[in-house]
Amino acid sequence: MQHEVPTDGATDALEVWIDQDLCTGDGICAQYAPEVFELDIDGLAYVKSADDELLQAPGATTPVPLPLLNDVVDSAKECPGDCIHVRRVSDNVEVYGPDAE
Numbered sequence: 007m008q009h010e011v012p013t014d015g016a017t018d019a020l021e022v023w024i025d026q027d028l029c030t031g032d033g034i035c036a037q038y039a040p041e042v043f044e045l046d047i048d049g050l051a052y053v054k055s056a057d058d059e060l061l062q063a064p065g066a067t068t069p070v071p072l073p074l075l076n077d078v079v080d081s082a083k084e085c086p087g088d089c090i091h092v093r094r095v096s097d098n099v100e101v102y103g104p105d106a107e
């Protein structure tokens with residue numbers, strides 16, 4: 007896989023997923039972007055599909071709506087578990103999150 011520095015991440019289609027193994031359940035992400043993140047009854051955060059369905063499969067991704075990009079990026083930056091991953095759909099390169107270059 008290529009690892010290149012994103013030059014225009016804001017206009018590329020992005021998707022986001024959460025590594026629940028590292029989630030602390032504090033809910034910061036769900037506060038910042040409730041349209042994208044939600045805490046389940048297990049106390050962990052999950053991404054939601056565009057039609058508001060909680061996606062609980064490990065590594066499940068959901069598209070990042072452009073108007074919510076800043077909220078999703080802030081969530082990734084402030085996530086205490088470092089477990090929110092935002093990547094480009096076109097090449098799966100992480101652009102925000104613990105594995106971003």
Ligand code: SF4
Nearest residue numbers: 029030033035085087
């Ligand atoms: S901000 Fe991170 S650690 Fe906190 S609930 Fe969301 S995914 Fe979990």
